[in-house]
Amino acid sequence: MKDIPLINAIKTPRNKVVLDPAGFFVIEVNEKEIRVEYYSNVYKEQKIVSGILQKVFIGKKADALCDSIAAHVPTLRPEHYLYLGRELMCAQQAFDLKTSYEQGGC
Secondary structure, three states: OOOOOOOOOOOOOHHHOOOOOOOEEEEEEOOOOEEEEEEEEEEEOOEEEEEEEEEEEEEOOHHHHHHHHHHHOOOOOHHHHHHHHHHHHHHHHHHHHOOOOOOOOO
C-alpha cells in the first residue's frame, strides 16, 4: 500500500502570491447586504494598474455569493476562489454581527 503524504499547512507569503489574470474583486458590507464587485484587469507595461467593472453580486450569505461567483466567473485561479471564500466568510460575520468590515489582502 502506498504511503499517503501528510502535508503541514503553510500560508503563502504575500510576495509569492500570483495575481489572477482573470481580474479582482472588491467586497463591501452595508446594513442591507454584502456587495461584491468583479473587475477585469487593465494592464500597462504588463502590470495590473486598474480594472473595468464587469459584474456585481449581492447577497447576505457567503455560500450563496461563492456559488454565484463560481457560476458567473468560471475562469479564476483556484487559489482565488479559496481567498474569496475566506473573505466572504469574514464579510458575512461582519454583516451578521453589524460590525465594520475591511477587505483583507492576499
